[in-house]
Amino acid sequence: MNIDLTDTTSGQINAALVKARRAMGSPAVGMVLTLVIVTDEGSHYDALKAASEASREHPSRILVVVRRPGRSPRDRATARLDAEVRVGGGTGTGETVLLRLHGELASHAHSVVLPLLLPDAPAVVWWPADGPEHPSKDPLGVLAQRRITDAAENEDPVGALALRARSYAPGDTDLAWTRVTLWRSVLAAALDQKPVRIDGAVVEGEEYNPSTELLALWLARRLDVPVERRVSEGPGITAVRLATGEGDICLERGDGSLARLVVPGQPDRNVALHRRGTAELIAEELRRLDPDETYAQAICFGLDRLRGRPAADGTDGTDGTDGTDTVGRTEAGPENPGAPGEPASKVPDGGPVDVPGAPPPRLTVHPDPETLLRATAAGLLTAVAEAQSARGTASLVLTGGRNGIGLLAALAQAPGRSAVDWSRVDLWWGDERFLPDGDPDRNHTQARLALLDGLPLDPARVHPMPASGGPHGDDAAAAAEAYAAELAAAAGGGRDAPAVPSFDVLLLGLGPDTHVASLFPEHPAVREEGRTVVGVTDSPKPPPVRVSLTLPALRAARQVWLLAAGEDKAEAAAGALTAEDPFRAPATGARGRERTLWILDEAAASRLPASARS
Numbered sequence: 001m002n003i004d005l006t007d008t009t010s011g012q013i014n015a016a017l018v019k020a021r022r023a024m025g026s027p028a029v030g031m032v033l034t035l036v037i038v039t040d041e042g043s044h045y046d047a048l049k050a051a052s053e054a055s056r057e058h059p060s061r062i063l064v065v066v067r068r069p070g071r072s073p074r075d076r077a078t079a080r081l082d083a084e085v086r087v088g089g090g091t092g093t094g095e096t097v098l099l100r101l102h103g104e105l106a107s108h109a110h111s112v113v114l115p116l117l118l119p120d121a122p123a124v125v126w127w128p129a130d131g132p133e134h135p136s137k138d139p140l141g142v143l144a145q146r147r148i149t150d151a152a153e154n155e156d157p158v159g160a161l162a163l164r165a166r167s168y169a170p171g172d173t174d175l176a177w178t179r180v181t182l183w184r185s186v187l188a189a190a191l192d193q194k195p196v197r198i199d200g201a202v203v204e205g206e207e208y209n210p211s212t213e214l215l216a217l218w219l220a221r222r223l224d225v226p227v228e229r230r231v232s233e234g235p236g237i238t239a240v241r242l243a244t245g246e247g248d249i250c251l252e253r254g255d256g257s258l259a260r261l262v263v264p265g266q267p268d269r270n271v272a273l274h275r276r277g278t279a280e281l282i283a284e285e286l287r288r289l290d291p292d293e294t295y296a297q298a299i300c301f302g303l304d305r306l307r308g309r310p311a312a313d314g315t316d317g318t319d320g321t322d323g324t325d326t327v328g329r330t331e332a333g334p335e336n337p338g339a340p341g342e343p344a345s346k347v348p349d350g351g352p353v354d355v356p357g358a359p360p361p362r363l364t365v366h367p368d369p370e371t372l373l374r375a376t377a378a379g380l381l382t383a384v385a386e387a388q389s390a391r392g393t394a395s396l397v398l399t400g401g402r403n404g405i406g407l408l409a410a411l412a413q414a415p416g417r418s419a420v421d422w423s424r425v426d427l428w429w430g431d432e433r434f435l436p437d438g439d440p441d442r443n444h445t446q447a448r449l450a451l452l453d454g455l456p457l458d459p460a461r462v463h464p465m466p467a468s469g470g471p472h473g474d475d476a477a478a479a480a481e482a483y484a485a486e487l488a489a490a491a492g493g494g495r496d497a498p499a500v501p502s503f504d505v506l507l508l509g510l511g512p513d514t515h516v517a518s519l520f521p522e523h524p525a526v527r528e529e530g531r532t533v534v535g536v537t538d539s540p541k542p543p544p545v546r547v548s549l550t551l552p553a554l555r556a557a558r559q560v561w562l563l564a565a566g567e568d569k570a571e572a573a574a575g576a577l578t579a580e581d582p583f584r585a586p587a588t589g590a591r592g593r594e595r596t597l598w599i600l601d602e603a604a605a606s607r608l609p610a611s612a613r614s
């Protein structure tokens with residue numbers, strides 16, 4: 001539904017949002033954040049399109065701020081606010097408000113935006129083109145937990161990095177850095193597999209490409225070696241070469257899509273390393289709202305070196321005569337703060353629903369989401385290594401969502417990830433958004449990007465749920481049946497064999513409505529006892545068609561780890577941890593045979609009854 005308001009106020013816009021929600025019959029959608037986009041008339045369409053796509057993963061209120069100060073003194077002296085309110089339709093479950101601030105009002109955007117922020121939800125500000133000099137001091141920036149700029153869109157992209165370094169404050173990030181994530185994860189995994197001394201590195205990429213600079217800075221800091229920056233034709237970053245005594249480790253991408261990884265003594269491998277669109281980058285940024293220490297270290301480390309770099313003045317992009325620029329050797333301290341120690345475990349009072357044979361859940365509360373993910377990643381590596389030493393292999397069930405994918409990203413950075421033999425890990429999924437293969441909203445696609453593409457997995461052991469448009473077409477029930485058959489075959493396949501393997505660790509994210517996997521409150525799928533996998537065709541959270549393991553399948557796991565971080569999960573955590581009926585609160589029915597761990601951060605634990613935390 002669209003409502004156009006001319007010469008309006010923030011109060012009238014809020015009223016229009018409520019009216020539109022009612023008209024759509026969806027007054028209480030669980031929106032997780034407010035995304036404020038500061039843009040101009042010419043660019044707002046693309047930015048909004050990318051944000052709307054990203055908000056399918058993170059249902060958001062999107063506020064687009066277009067400033068129109070006016071040219072003539074008369075225009076500049078007037079102040080007027082026009083707004084277009086859109087709910088539903090192309091905005092998915094989210095809502096969008098396009099704000100046009102005319103005249104004097106253009107310099108008071110914060111006073112218009114503040115009353116429109118979702119209460120009790122984080123806010124993110126994104127400047128798709130010209131970010132302010134000090135994002136954290138900008139009047140809109142101060143309203144946000146996270147501030148996203150894009151050096152690549154600046155007239156002097158490398159100079160913009162120097163500016164970002166000078167004004168850095170926790171919560172700042174830049175899409176030039178987000179574009180480097182996949183390179184970093186593939187390189188980190190290669191370095192883990194081949195723990196050799198690196199003597200030097202070369203990073204090759206297009207001229208004036210800030211992502212290439214950031215990758216060079218990250219390597220220089222991480223490896224403590226001189227890093228040479230070479231200019232290539234692009235597109236973007238084209239190669240990284242790490243010199244070792246046994247030959248170079250090379251990651252080369254000529255076409256902006258498929259890369260070749262060469263590690264001495266190992267067979268060459270093709271790695272999917274495509275240049276991602278803005279929607280994917282924004283979705284990645286919205287996944288983590290805590291300060292990005294690694295970005296801070298990389299950008300601040302390079303300040304001096306960046307100063308020596310040419311601006312967009314037609315010079316060759318180097319400080320030498322051979323097309324190269326050496327970034328340098330780090331003075332910095334430890335690269336990794338290391339995994340935090342085992343946090344205190346607590347047992348809730350009594351526990352919720354009784355699942356025969358399953359011990360009651362144990363509760364662990366971490367101070368913040370970053371610590372939660374880092375500690376859980378460390379714990380998961382230990383659990384996998386233990387399973388491998390006990391049984392030779394380990395099986396994990398992955399989940400999607402903010403924490404499910406955040407955990408995989410944390411694993412990609414975890415110092416102990418080489419302790420695991422990844423070729424002996426079986427990967428399954430607890431649920432999937434039933435979309436075409438490679439769709440950015442699929443849990444499988446996101447898992448690949450966050451971690452899996454950088455791991456030496458055995459492809460025969462990776463079991464994504466079927467995608468739509470494949471052999472089962474659009475039939476989610478048939479896809480579920482096929483996955484159930486795959487699980488049964490892996491469990492032995494005989495008549496007396498169990499219906500699903502005995503998963504070592506099954507991961508779940510707690511939805512704000514207490515859903516886990518794609519089992520939503522009061523949905524018949526929660527009551528399913530006979531089947532291990534079901535198709536869900538009317539999911540209240542988009543996309544509507546999904547495939548999910550059922551509660552009996554989840555309960556086949558030795559351990560169930562359920563993650564929840566953030567204030568928007570507080571009510572669900574309190575409700576589900578003390579609930580008695582899984583039909584109303586599915587999370588309460590997800591229990592491991594040996595152990596069920598509820599892993600929360602302080603915000604998610606903030607509404608637990610005192611008895612649960614004592």
Ligand SMILES: O=C1O[C@H](COP(=O)(O)O)[C@@H](O)[C@H](O)[C@H]1O
Nearest residue numbers: 399400401402403509510511517
């Ligand atoms: O849609 C889904 O949501 C749950 C919870 O995700 P979160 O972002 O609220 O943590 C997730 O675990 C599931 O895999 C996913 O499909």
